[in-house]
Amino acid sequence: MKNKHYSLGPMPKVGIRPVIDARLGGIRESLESTTMGMARRVAELISSNLKYFTGEEVECVIADTTIGRVPEAQRCEEKFEREGVGLSITVTPCWCYGTETIDMHPTRPKAIWGFNGTERPGAVYLAAALAGHAQKGLPAFSIYGEEVQEIGDEEIPADVQKYLLQFTRAGLAVATMKGKSYLSIGSVSMGIAGSAVNEDFFQNYLGMRNEYVDMSEVNRRLGQGLYDREEFEAALKWTKANCREGKNYNPEARHKPRARMDEEWETVVKMTLICRDLMAGNPRLADMGFGEEALGHNAIAAGFQGQRQWTDYMPNGDFMEAILNSSFDWNGRRTPYIMATENDSLNGVSMLFGYLLTNQAQMFSDVRTFWSPSSVERVTGHKLEGRAEHGIIHLINSGSSTLDGTGRQEIGGQPAMKPFWEISEKEMEKCLEATDWPPAMYEYFRGGGYSSHFVTRGNMPVTMCRINLVKGLGPAMQIAEGWTVELPPAVHKKLDERTNPTWPTTWFVPRLTGKGAFRDVYSVMANWGANHGAFSYGHYGDELISLCSMLRIPVCLHNVENERIFRPKDWGAFGMDAESADYRACKNYGPLY
Numbered sequence: 001m002k003n004k005h006y007s008l009g010p011m012p013k014v015g016i017r018p019v020i021d022a023r024l025g026g027i028r029e030s031l032e033s034t035t036m037g038m039a040r041r042v043a044e045l046i047s048s049n050l051k052y053f054t055g056e057e058v059e060c061v062i063a064d065t066t067i068g069r070v071p072e073a074q075r076c077e078e079k080f081e082r083e084g085v086g087l088s089i090t091v092t093p094c095w096c097y098g099t100e101t102i103d104m105h106p107t108r109p110k111a112i113w114g115f116n117g118t119e120r121p122g123a124v125y126l127a128a129a130l131a132g133h134a135q136k137g138l139p140a141f142s143i144y145g146e147e148v149q150e151i152g153d154e155e156i157p158a159d160v161q162k163y164l165l166q167f168t169r170a171g172l173a174v175a176t177m178k179g180k181s182y183l184s185i186g187s188v189s190m191g192i193a194g195s196a197v198n199e200d201f202f203q204n205y206l207g208m209r210n211e212y213v214d215m216s217e218v219n220r221r222l223g224q225g226l227y228d229r230e231e232f233e234a235a236l237k238w239t240k241a242n243c244r245e246g247k248n249y250n251p252e253a254r255h256k257p258r259a260r261m262d263e264e265w266e267t268v269v270k271m272t273l274i275c276r277d278l279m280a281g282n283p284r285l286a287d288m289g290f291g292e293e294a295l296g297h298n299a300i301a302a303g304f305q306g307q308r309q310w311t312d313y314m315p316n317g318d319f320m321e322a323i324l325n326s327s328f329d330w331n332g333r334r335t336p337y338i339m340a341t342e343n344d345s346l347n348g349v350s351m352l353f354g355y356l357l358t359n360q361a362q363m364f365s366d367v368r369t370f371w372s373p374s375s376v377e378r379v380t381g382h383k384l385e386g387r388a389e390h391g392i393i394h395l396i397n398s399g400s401s402t403l404d405g406t407g408r409q410e411i412g413g414q415p416a417m418k419p420f421w422e423i424s425e426k427e428m429e430k431c432l433e434a435t436d437w438p439p440a441m442y443e444y445f446r447g448g449g450y451s452s453h454f455v456t457r458g459n460m461p462v463t464m465c466r467i468n469l470v471k472g473l474g475p476a477m478q479i480a481e482g483w484t485v486e487l488p489p490a491v492h493k494k495l496d497e498r499t500n501p502t503w504p505t506t507w508f509v510p511r512l513t514g515k516g517a518f519r520d521v522y523s524v525m526a527n528w529g530a531n532h533g534a535f536s537y538g539h540y541g542d543e544l545i546s547l548c549s550m551l552r553i554p555v556c557l558h559n560v561e562n563e564r565i566f567r568p569k570d571w572g573a574f575g576m577d578a579e580s581a582d583y584r585a586c587k588n589y590g591p592l593y
Contacts, residue, residue, distance in 0.1 A: 012086025022068030086175020186305025246438030399451025407457030458486030
């Protein structure tokens with residue numbers, strides 16, 4: 001079962017459209033080689049730099065011929081449909097016939113690279129074609145290098161490479177989600193609005209299905225042994241060897257017998273197998289005579305309600321969620337399974353966006369507390385310094401965050417989170433060593449269970465995001481780029497133990513801009529739209545913005561520099577203020593599907 005999502009099907013491909021001046025008799029013939037060369041170089045750039053979340057190279061499909069007129073555009077479209085193309089990049093070094101050659105697919109993300117050269121007007125075609133896209137209501141991204149090149153120059157300039165890769169990462173995320181499912185295991189947890197799954201949002205904006213399983217199905221599979229028994233034995237052995245039980249913070253009078261604690265360990269391991277199988281299926285179940293259960297639900301993301309109908313009498317989902325969200329388990333390194341705590345589907349989607357853009361595991365946290373410098377000093381006597389000098393935000397949730405979030409993986413000697421295929425065995429071991437598993441606090445979780453407990457290493461660039469639904473507006477995205485920070489151990493302990501001490505903690509500082517919601521750290525906390533947020537390694541807020549524009553989701557809060565923002569060209573037609581224009585463009589075009 002290593003490195004495999006069972007029922008999710010083939011990955012979407014990137015379609016490359018080499019467009020050419022159709023005039024035969026000297027012009028078209030002279031440009032054939034140059035135009036196809038552009039297409040091949042773009043395909044090579046993408047395949048050599050980008051991978052699917054499975055770890056495989058992104059596959060590109062190039063049109064069989066250059067495209068000069070409508071019949072050739074249609075033959076290209078037919079090939080793209082056969083090959084499973086999910087996004088397209090049109091390339092040209094010259095003038096071409098605008099509306100005759102553009103990609104007319106209604107929902108496929110599109111970009112055009114018009115070569116900046118003076119021998120032939122590729123930039124003129126770019127402008128004409130984009131005007132056609134805008135007029136037809138088919139937004140497209142404009143890619144145009146800053147420096148003039150010679151017609152025979154085979155180099156893709158650095159700025160063009162950046163835009164090609166940024167567009168492709170976002171477009172692949174759109175195409176990968178389409179047709180997949182969000183699996184709701186249970187229903188609404190403790191009145192959390194995000195766990196009231198909104199089908200219109202998933203279907204109209206993301207092109208996804210919604211699947212539902214009552215938590216009694218988990219109980220049925222537990223009771224009837226509906227999981228791979230051999231894998232369970234291996235998983236339990238691995239868990240005992242690698243998942244250290246932490247301090248029991250419950251009053252001694254409420255401590256349970258060792259036999260009961262061991263039984264809960266077995267249950268949470270079985271829950272992990274069962275919920276994974278519910279998401280992605282498992283052919284071993286068919287071998288056991290359970291063909292229907294073997295199919296899974298084609299779920300690229302899921303959520304587990306847990307509280308309170310489950311957790312009042314059964315072990316909580318913290319171990320299951322933490323392990324599924326991690327890049328490794330008893331089968332070794334593998335793709336994470338996106339599992340939202342408390343069935344918060346909107347945070348699950350936020351995790352999914354980050355996952356598909358970065359191929360990295362995602363953290364799920366409460367945006368719990370703003371600690372001002374004066375509050376920290378009053379409580380601990382410590383004066384915050386460095387990046388933390390203006391205050392910190394405590395990100396913490398009930399033990400469900402990915403173990404990658406310990407920060408024990410490294411890039412260049414600094415803490416990081418990486419795609420699973422880049423994680424070494426030693427880094428996997430360090431993540432496990434940095435985590436212990438205290439028994440759940442029974443005042444929260446009457447049924448017991450175990451919560452992951454760790455502290456994220458500091459100095460790690462991260463991006464936190466969250467989608468919220470607003471009546472009359474629809475979805476809106478919030479993005480905060482920043483860093484994790486470390487506190488002296490005694491200071492961390494004093495602050496951490498003021499809340500639940502059995503959960504994983506990340507101390508977060510957003511990058512401040514001095515204005516709006518990012519004028520200070522308090523304002524970021526005060527303007528965050530919900531109790532949850534998702535984050536992972538790196539500053540990829542610009543890619544989230546590109547993705548949201550493809551889906552027609554406006555961004556209501558971000559601290560991404562203007563020069564990094566990349567949206568479809570016609571967003572500029574909706575006004576000179578970029579963020580207001582984003583709202584107007586999203587409303588004008590409506591949800592992608």
